[in-house]
Amino acid sequence: MAEFLPVDPFNIVIFGGTGDLAQRKLLPALFHRWKDGQIPATSRIIGSARSQMTEAEYVDFAATACRKATSQSEWDDSSWAAFALLLDYHPLDVTSEKADWAGLRRKLGTQNEIGIFYLATAPSLYVNIARAIDQAGLIRDGTRLVLEKPIGTNLKSAEEINEGVCAHFPEHQVYRIDHYLGKETVQNLMVLRFANSLFEPVWSRNSIDHVQITVAEDLGLEGRAGYYDRSGALRDMVQNHLLQLLCLTAMEAPVSLDGDDVRTEKIKVLKALKKFDASNARQNTVRGQYTAGRVNDTPVRGYLEELDPGATSETETFVAIRAKIDNWRWSGVPFYLRTGKRMESRRSEIVIQFKDVPHSIFGDASTQANRLVIRLQPDEGVRLFVQIKEPGPGGLRIKSQPLNLSYADTFAVRYPDAYERLLMDVVRGNLALFMRRDEVEAAWRWVDSLIDAWTETGAIPEDYPAGSEGPLSSAALMDRDGRSWWSS
Ligand code: BG6
Numbered sequence: 001m002a003e004f005l006p007v008d009p010f011n012i013v014i015f016g017g018t019g020d021l022a023q024r025k026l027l028p029a030l031f032h033r034w035k036d037g038q039i040p041a042t043s044r045i046i047g048s049a050r051s052q053m054t055e056a057e058y059v060d061f062a063a064t065a066c067r068k069a070t071s072q073s074e075w076d077d078s079s080w081a082a083f084a085l086l087l088d089y090h091p092l093d094v095t096s097e098k099a100d101w102a103g104l105r106r107k108l109g110t111q112n113e114i115g116i117f118y119l120a121t122a123p124s125l126y127v128n129i130a131r132a133i134d135q136a137g138l139i140r141d142g143t144r145l146v147l148e149k150p151i152g153t154n155l156k157s158a159e160e161i162n163e164g165v166c167a168h169f170p171e172h173q174v175y176r177i178d179h180y181l182g183k184e185t186v187q188n189l190m191v192l193r194f195a196n197s198l199f200e201p202v203w204s205r206n207s208i209d210h211v212q213i214t215v216a217e218d219l220g221l222e223g224r225a226g227y228y229d230r231s232g233a234l235r236d237m238v239q240n241h242l243l244q245l246l247c248l249t250a251m252e253a254p255v256s257l258d259g260d261d262v263r264t265e266k267i268k269v270l271k272a273l274k275k276f277d278a279s280n281a282r283q284n285t286v287r288g289q290y291t292a293g294r295v296n297d298t299p300v301r302g303y304l305e306e307l308d309p310g311a312t313s314e315t316e317t318f319v320a321i322r323a324k325i326d327n328w329r330w331s332g333v334p335f336y337l338r339t340g341k342r343m344e345s346r347r348s349e350i351v352i353q354f355k356d357v358p359h360s361i362f363g364d365a366s367t368q369a370n371r372l373v374i375r376l377q378p379d380e381g382v383r384l385f386v387q388i389k390e391p392g393p394g395g396l397r398i399k400s401q402p403l404n405l406s407y408a409d410t411f412a413v414r415y416p417d418a419y420e421r422l423l424m425d426v427v428r429g430n431l432a433l434f435m436r437r438d439e440v441e442a443a444w445r446w447v448d449s450l451i452d453a454w455t456e457t458g459a460i461p462e463d464y465p466a467g468s469e470g471p472l473s474s475a476a477l478m479d480r481d482g483r484s485w486w487s488s
Pocket of ligand 1: 217236237
């Protein structure tokens with residue numbers, strides 16, 4: 001049975017407090033941690049946004065959000081009533097000169113030692129808000145500033161945001177979120193690699209043929225067309241989530257789990273990623289955009305129709321990349337990354353494909369190389385495919401069968417949402433699962449090289465029908481290397 005250690009009392013102000021993220025993730029995450037007794041009753045949660053709303057109206061707003069995100073069996077009226085007492089609302093137009101920062105300061109008057117400012121707003125507002133928090137005299141030693149991704153749209157804008165924010169908050173008070181790092185199964189990646197001595201000797205070019213990282217979504221734009229069409233899959237998913245998965249798979253063992261030790265190892269991987277240019281981007285990358293199709297037996301519209309009837313756009317909703325890590329451990333081992341919206345099913349997994357045996361003693365009986373499949377979501381689990389003899393007469397037949405560790409069968413627990421873990425880590429001051437400034441910038445450096453190469457070569461996205469595995473060129477990318485995408 002898990003033991004929940006209460007955190008110290010804190011105040012959190014959520015800018016963008018009526019937005020999608022607050023509604024779907026932040027308020028429910030705080031409610032769940034409250035229900036498990038982790039949040040002290042003297043903590044305060046203050047939503048802030050442009051809309052004029054009373055405290056009672058915000059409590060109603062939060063109740064709807066939390067009910068939606070909580071199963072009926074988990075809902076508990078008395079817990080909710082007690083949690084509602086923590087909530088408050090402060091209207092603030094952060095773009096206005098007349099914004100009532102003094103009112104917010106008064107509200108925070110009896111401050112807990114730990115004060116958190118969560119910026120769930122457009123990144124273009126980050127610097128203004130950080131400056132205003134500073135000018136309002138709200139920064140103390142125990143203050144933390146949380147920034148949602150995306151941090152910028154390229155290296156230059158990321159540097160500007162980091163520069164602007166760090167002019168007011170020192171780096172150790174800045175928590176840049178990548179919610180993939182809060183997922184249980186992503187954390188398990190480190191445990192799998194560094195708490196088992198089995199894997200380390202084979203975790204390199206000596207035994208691994210290639211690595212595949214897939215984050216496939218069946219959803220489309222979900223009402224986020226305005227943001228997504230300016231972003232696209234490369235900026236929205238690869239720059240952060242997929243690169244974080246790649247780093248955790250490829251990094252050296254950190255000295256400890258301390259924030260800087262882990263982040264220092266990750267950044268070495270980012271720096272070793274071979275950049276793209278016009279001469280190698282075409283061979284090694286694929287851009288796609290979905291057209292109408294069927295997902296989970298339901299007809300769905302294409303990307304352009306979702307944007308607007310008659311819209312045109314060259315934004316990619318799918319990316320596949322053959323990445324190279326130029327270091328001793330991984331030289332010559334391709335890392336194939338792919339992510340897309342409106343694919344056949346929702347599936348995130350990392351496949352470690354080992355090399356074949358150097359010489360088969362089994363004559364005509366075909367063997368397959370070992371494969372480790374780490375399923376991050378859904379059906380979380382780890383499968384190690386090994387070769388076994390199929391029983392019975394009729395010649396020697398060898399089959400590849402999985403040793404199967406299914407989370408659902410092994411642990412009968414509710415999976416906390418990634419934000420629950422991350423929010424509690426912010427309160428505890430644990431930076432390990434947050435991105436450091438140089439890490440974000442190193443990721444952009446690599447992504448920018450690809451954006452520039454695509455611009456130079458005029459690469460336009462290739463169509464793929466919704467509900468498929470992506471454009472044909474994605475399969476061709478693997479095919480050229482005599483490999484194929486793993487599909488379970
Ligand atoms: C977000 C992206 O960061 O991650 C979304 O902006 C994407 O476009 C989402 O849908 C995927 O997260 P998850 O946790 O559902 O895999």
